[in-house]
Amino acid sequence: MSATHDTDASPDSELPDEPVVSDDDRPAPRDVTVMDPYATFEGDQEMRPRDEISATELLRQSGAVLRLSEADAARLAAETAGTDDETMIINMGPQHPSTHGVLRLMLELQGETVLRTKPIVGYLHTGMEKTGEELTFMQGTTNTTRMDYLSPLFNETVFALTVERLLGITEEMPPRATWIRMLMCELNRMSSHLTFFATNGMDIASTTSMIFGLRAREALLRFFEEASGLRMNHNYIRVGGVAADLPDGWQETLTTLLADLELQLEDHDELFSGQPIWHGRSQGVGVIGAEEAVALSATGPILRASGVPWDLRRDEPYLAYDQVDFDVIVGTHGDTFDRYAVRMNEIRESMKIVRQCIESMPTGDWRIQDKKVTPPPRARIDESMEALIHHFKIFTEGFRVPEGEAYVAIESPRGELGCYLVSDGSAKPYRMHIRGPSFVNIQTLPHLMRGGLVADAVAVISSVDPVMGEVDR
Amino acid sequence: MTAEQVADGDDAPAVAPDPDPERRHGALVTSSLGQVVLHPERASYLEVIDGLQAEGFNLCSDVTAADYLTFAGGRLLPPGVVAERFELVVNLTALRQRARVRLRVQVPEDDATMPSLFSRYPGTEAMEREVFDMFGITFDDHPDLTRILLPEDWEGHPLRKDDGVGRIPVQFKDAPGAR
Numbered sequence: 001m002s003a004t005h006d007t008d009a010s011p012d013s014e015l016p017d018e019p020v021v022s023d024d025d026r027p028a029p030r031d032v033t034v035m036d037p038y039a040t041f042e043g044d045q046e047m048r049p050r051d052e053i054s055a056t057e058l059l060r061q062s063g064a065v066l067r068l069s070e071a072d073a074a075r076l077a078a079e080t081a082g083t084d085d086e087t088m089i090i091n092m093g094p095q096h097p098s099t100h101g102v103l104r105l106m107l108e109l110q111g112e113t114v115l116r117t118k119p120i121v122g123y124l125h126t127g128m129e130k131t132g133e134e135l136t137f138m139q140g141t142t143n144t145t146r147m148d149y150l151s152p153l154f155n156e157t158v159f160a161l162t163v164e165r166l167l168g169i170t171e172e173m174p175p176r177a178t179w180i181r182m183l184m185c186e187l188n189r190m191s192s193h194l195t196f197f198a199t200n201g202m203d204i205a206s207t208t209s210m211i212f213g214l215r216a217r218e219a220l221l222r223f224f225e226e227a228s229g230l231r232m233n234h235n236y237i238r239v240g241g242v243a244a245d246l247p248d249g250w251q252e253t254l255t256t257l258l259a260d261l262e263l264q265l266e267d268h269d270e271l272f273s274g275q276p277i278w279h280g281r282s283q284g285v286g287v288i289g290a291e292e293a294v295a296l297s298a299t300g301p302i303l304r305a306s307g308v309p310w311d312l313r314r315d316e317p318y319l320a321y322d323q324v325d326f327d328v329i330v331g332t333h334g335d336t337f338d339r340y341a342v343r344m345n346e347i348r349e350s351m352k353i354v355r356q357c358i359e360s361m362p363t364g365d366w367r368i369q370d371k372k373v374t375p376p377p378r379a380r381i382d383e384s385m386e387a388l389i390h391h392f393k394i395f396t397e398g399f400r401v402p403e404g405e406a407y408v409a410i411e412s413p414r415g416e417l418g419c420y421l422v423s424d425g426s427a428k429p430y431r432m433h434i435r436g437p438s439f440v441n442i443q444t445l446p447h448l449m450r451g452g453l454v455a456d457a458v459a460v461i462s463s464v465d466p467v468m469g470e471v472d473r
Numbered sequence: 474m475t476a477e478q479v480a481d482g483d484d485a486p487a488v489a490p491d492p493d494p495e496r497r498h499g500a501l502v503t504s505s506l507g508q509v510v511l512h513p514e515r516a517s518y519l520e521v522i523d524g525l526q527a528e529g530f531n532l533c534s535d536v537t538a539a540d541y542l543t544f545a546g547g548r549l550l551p552p553g554v555v556a557e558r559f560e561l562v563v564n565l566t567a568l569r570q571r572a573r574v575r576l577r578v579q580v581p582e583d584d585a586t587m588p589s590l591f592s593r594y595p596g597t598e599a600m601e602r603e604v605f606d607m608f609g610i611t612f613d614d615h616p617d618l619t620r621i622l623l624p625e626d627w628e629g630h631p632l633r634k635d636d637g638v639g640r641i642p643v644q645f646k647d648a649p650g651a652r
Contacts, residue, residue: 299532431540
């Protein structure tokens, strides 16, 4: 008996040791006493009842942007008094069809009216800024192009422009490369806004609009495929120029494309712009004023729809935007309809720029003749050993970028797209940060939703046009 | 105000190469590849921001940070600025003047705390949360300082240079074995 007890005891003393040790290693779950290790615990990020959050946070979730007057604050306090049993906090998303990916909103409702909103993001986070530190400057555009998947060419452009500034070759860029970049960006702006029409129409249950929008976008994607080989995530705009020259006959392709698009936009105008049902759904819904939009750092169509004429293409010209003629579209009321109208007219402005690109596209090199950043042409590799070595070195080791830091911002379809790079003199960025306009613009949601109906919330989300790939990066 | 600052600059020891460095609202000004960069002290960070806001910088474009753990020596800082491990980088835009400035504030590792800009620029709420999430820099008076991109129970701050890539074991739902 005692012998068996002993034999039991000795393995006992060895075996359970391991779990005990690993228990110590395991982090103590915060606050929650019993936690399923496989459950996703996200308690603190959720919207909490009013008595559990600070007054500032309550005001923020209620959409207060600027300092409230005493009367407003008192009204807000009175609204909440004794209404706890009448309000409820509901969850919208992250899988809701209107959330453009995986945006999760928590709403506090009183009946059908939205009182508070809290966007919860991060479901698509893949650490792209950390990845960017592990990729060379040469490979960087393949990473950034995947952030905002509706306007990949802008992400490539902003990264390339920042690296070129660090390299000090901004002035030496061949004009054709710059104009090709501008042309492709404007085409991409059109395709991105067309996707907005599609999804916006879908959200308010107009499937015709979705078909129209996606059909028009398809023609543009076909051109991208012709030029870069890919419909999305092109990696076409690279440091030092573009990956390839425009395809033969691109002028004719684009002229036909623009003529078709013109007709399709007229259809869209007929279907939407003057239509009473669309007016009823969008006018006066989700209003944001100029002051609030600026305070919330909103940029792009949201800011312009509220009446602020701020467009980086005009105000801080990059590429060759100072040599083309276009208008900055500005709204008046800052509501969902204005944001729609601003985008609609921006497509027409982009078409104007594209026509000017077709007319006055310069000839010459489409990438810089700087052996440091530009690989040799493919044909040279077959006949020259040096070219092969050069090609190999530049693709395996990349090129070194001098020490320094720079922030470059461009106007993406969603607003200011910025790139902050720190270089330590090696071939990889020391720090790569992308300022995603969607990430910042999404903060306007509590303000836009406040006092609206749940049914309008769907239209409001899509009028902000967030791309979750860029929000979460 | 400016006269005092100039006097301060004059009083500084002559060791500095530039005896009268340019200052704006008390912060040293440098130019980084043609862009205006201000280097405020952490203590006077909010004063500099207030001064710039009064000047017309009404849009806070970006708030981010960098961890200079493995690149301590090489970065370009004006004399008089003590390099610390973290650097908070704030980009401000003046819409009317069409001007931009960048603020680089040194944040020490042992006390990684900054005042929040939320009361001045409400749009910095998400950006400061991202900096907290990625670098572990905390912000005083921020209304809701929680993780924003990573799950709530995540450990560590991934954009710190000592938070290695791939060092965190990834556990899939149906995989056998202890976590």
